[in-house]
Amino acid sequence: GDSVTQMEGPVTLSEEAFLTINCTYTATGYPSLFWYVQYPGEGLQLLLKATKADDKGSNKGFEATYRKETTSFHLEKGSVQVSDSAVYFCALGSNMYSGGGADGLTFGKGTHLIIQP
């Protein structure tokens, strides 16, 4: 079945450092890939997405490129801020059921990011 593997952390960085959170996936077919962010006590917010190979998703200074050859979707940001401290989930969406239609997302375990001033 489909699966997502991401570094769990916690990842602790200083403000203005470069961030990479690795995410690799296993899936049949051509899934869509997502990064969601969860701030303490809140729900999940969509950070960025990519729907096909070589697509680059970007938002709020974060970027991730859909790499089919390495089955990866690593999250990067050039200069992190204290306000980026949160849990980041890599997820994939694929049609696991015949006939199409809505399906649940497959999530990685989440990466807790801590940014120190």
Place this chain on the structure above:
Amino acid sequence: DTEVTQTPKHLVMGMTNKKSLKCEQHMGHRAMYWYKQKAKKPPELMFVYSYEKLSINESVPSRFSPECPNSSLLNLHLHALQPEDSALYLCASSQPTSGGRETQYFGPGTRLLVL
């Protein structure tokens, strides 16, 4: 607007109580989802409604009963829960496509504590 709303924000209930969680979206999405999230874990899929019909039930105990009264509303009825059911319950919605790879938008969640 990509807003999904959930009420209540917090809920404390005893094991003999009956309560309901409510989710609403006005984005015209025709797929809605319930997920359960335990502390420091990723969300786990519970139910999927597609065009107001239950399409996926991930072997959830019958003490959880979903309902989709219309395309904008999703309820989760709770009865005789156990303390281990304490968690954050997340609702999400999306516009279903033939590939099932559509973007899901999440609500803020209901934090449930079962005593």
